[in-house]
Amino acid sequence: MNIGDVARLSGLPAKTIRYYEDIGLVAPLRSTNGYRSFRERDLHKLAFLGRARSLGFTIEDCRGLLELYEDSSRASADVKKIAREHLERIDAKVEELLAMRKTLSHLVHECAGDNRPNCPILDDLASCSHAAPKKGKRVGG
């Protein structure tokens, strides 16, 4: 199979598949003309990666999961650990977003949204009463 075929079958863009080869997640063969030649096994890996990515696992998580997937003597505890940590990251992010959401929706409701300049949103942003946001990784970007 050429890259276009696996792209269609896996649902991943060809660019992404090349990238995954670049970083060592898949290792397709090469035809004599230089084209990548994918086996069933490569296709399965790519589908696995696509599914894992769609659940929000990072590439490094995927690398670990793929390794465990291919290791028939794995311990399910190792898989579960990766998943649980990811779940915790998701929960943390949701918490963070909901905190933002709460403040924002309050401000949006307060704002008249007309052609006058008076604006509670700007008032809030400009007010000096917020705790200095010092340490802690900025996740919201």
Added chain:
Amino acid sequence: MNIGDVARLSGLPAKTIRYYEDIGLVAPLRSTNGYRSFRERDLHKLAFLGRARSLGFTIEDCRGLLELYEDSSRASADVKKIAREHLERIDAKVEELLAMRKTLSHLVHECAGDNRPNCPILDDLASCSHAAPKKGKRVGG
């Protein structure tokens, strides 16, 4: 004030403040020795930016908000529009994360997490029954 002072007062890292100058969000003066020299007004702007960023506004949002903040003839509708759109982005992201969370927490509960290889998490990732994730910006990264 030197950059260290405004960093302490605003809670923003000096690196970030230099970056904000780079991209034209603040324009401190320069002392004869080449050091940046911040006025009260610059400090206020930086505090404003820090607060807006902590609410998850993008840098471009911040640029717009700052412009409106400094325009006394603004319409609050313009501010509200930026905030409302941001709120919608947050809601979309929360939805996405909760969908992931739902699947993941289910899988984590199903997995024994012991030293045996059998693992429902890997089974799910490897199953071919998932809709091909084609278009739509990947937000989870």
Added chain:
DNA sequence: CCTTGACCTTCCAGTTAGGGGAACCCTTAT
């Protein structure tokens, strides 16, 4: 006067997970 240390400067590279596009090769059909 010299040094130490804390500050400041600029510039370069790296981060995530690819996307866009150029320049070029391979194959098949017209």
Added chain:
DNA sequence: ATAAGGGTTCCCCTAACTGGAAGGTCAAGG
């Protein structure tokens, strides 16, 4: 011969910074 529709490599771009190197400035201490 050429056009279309694959494929290839290569490099730059994204957001919003962070880290680090190499070096200038300033106040204090010996």
